Amino acid sequence: MLETTALPRKATLSPPLDTRYQVETPEGIDLPLRPAGLMARALAFSIDLGLRGLILGVLFIVLAFLGKLGAGLGSILLFGVSWWYMVLFEVLNQGRSPGKQWMGLRVVQDDGTPIGWSASLLRNLLRFVDLLPFGYFLGAISCLQHPSFKRLGDLAAGTLVIYREQPLTRPQLPDVPPRRPAFTLTLAEQRAILGFAERQVELSEARTHELASILAQPLQVSAPLAVAELNGIARGLLGPA
Numbered sequence: 001m002l003e004t005t006a007l008p009r010k011a012t013l014s015p016p017l018d019t020r021y022q023v024e025t026p027e028g029i030d031l032p033l034r035p036a037g038l039m040a041r042a043l044a045f046s047i048d049l050g051l052r053g054l055i056l057g058v059l060f061i062v063l064a065f066l067g068k069l070g071a072g073l074g075s076i077l078l079f080g081v082s083w084w085y086m087v088l089f090e091v092l093n094q095g096r097s098p099g100k101q102w103m104g105l106r107v108v109q110d111d112g113t114p115i116g117w118s119a120s121l122l123r124n125l126l127r128f129v130d131l132l133p134f135g136y137f138l139g140a141i142s143c144l145q146h147p148s149f150k151r152l153g154d155l156a157a158g159t160l161v162i163y164r165e166q167p168l169t170r171p172q173l174p175d176v177p178p179r180r181p182a183f184t185l186t187l188a189e190q191r192a193i194l195g196f197a198e199r200q201v202e203l204s205e206a207r208t209h210e211l212a213s214i215l216a217q218p219l220q221v222s223a224p225l226a227v228a229e230l231n232g233i234a235r236g237l238l239g240p241a
Contacts, residue, residue: 020032020033020034023110023111023112031112033108033112033160033162034162034163034165035148035149035150035160035161035162035163036103036105036149036161036162036163037143037149038140038143038144038149040103040105040163041103041105041143041149041161042136042140043099043103044097044099044100044102044103044105045099046099047098047099047102047103048085048086048097048098048099048100049099051098051099052081052082052085055081055085056077056078056081059074059077059081060074063077083124083125085097086120086124087117087120087121087124090107090115090120090124091115091116091117091120094106094114095107095108095114095115096164100161104163104164105161105162105163105164106161106162106164107120107123107159107160107161107162108159108160108162109158109159109160110158110159110160115159118157119157119158119159120157120159122153122156122157123153123154123156123157123159124153125153126152126153126156126157127139127153129152129153130142130151130152130153138151138152139151139152139153142155148160149161172198172201173197173198173231173234173235173238174197174200174231174235176228176231176232176235177232177235178232178233178235178236179229179232179233179235179236180233180236181219181233181236182219182220182221183220185219185233185237189218189219190237192215193215193219193230193233193234193237194234194237194238196211196212196215196230196234197230197231197234197235198234200227200231208227209226209227212226212227212230213226215230216229216230219233221233
């Protein structure tokens with residue numbers, strides 16, 4: 001009887017989860033965007049909902065003294081705040097309502113450009129569909145099913161809620177006079193020196209001197225003055241402040 005040996009099947013690895021949304025600018029530059037998930041969006045919406053309630057509460061207290069005129073004005077304000085609060089902030093504040101700004105989010109078009117009036121109106125008018133049948137049920141289901149976490153209003157308006165990228169800050173180096181290295185440094189050596197100078201505020205004094213002594217030998221730096229010398233070279237590499 002012939003025995004057949006089953007060959008081991010090669011395990012198929014699923015691709016890593018990546019929620020980045022990449023668009024290409026007219027200049028041919030790839031622009032990575034990070035879509036915001038359901039929880040961050042729900043928290044931002046809750047903040048905005050609370051602010052709208054606070055605004056309306058204060059206005060209604062003031063208008064209560066105007067009698068029937070106040071009641072009429074209150075109805076107009078209720079409509080205006082309910083429907084235009086989000087639109088005005090999104091269009092006039094770079095896609096950020098107070099809640100989104102608090103959570104570090106913003107709304108943009110699918111191509112990464114700022115959101116316009118028509119898109120903002122459409123996505124917010126369709127919010128009542130996302131609220132059906134209760135408690136944002138359809139909107140939550142749409143966010144969880146879509147790879148870019150879009151609710152129905154976003155799908156119709158061609159918009160995307162993303163995390164706002166934090167501006168890059170120049171690293172802070174010790175305030176020492178800049179120095180020139182004894183020879184031309186490779187890119188790896190430059191990175192090592194800059195990394196040492198940037199990180200030493202997080203290190204103990206003993207660890208700082210230990211790392212400095214490791215870098216000092218190949219860079220022909222005097223060991224007793226290694227920390228000061230390396231900080232000076234780092235300052236020279238970074239250039240004037």
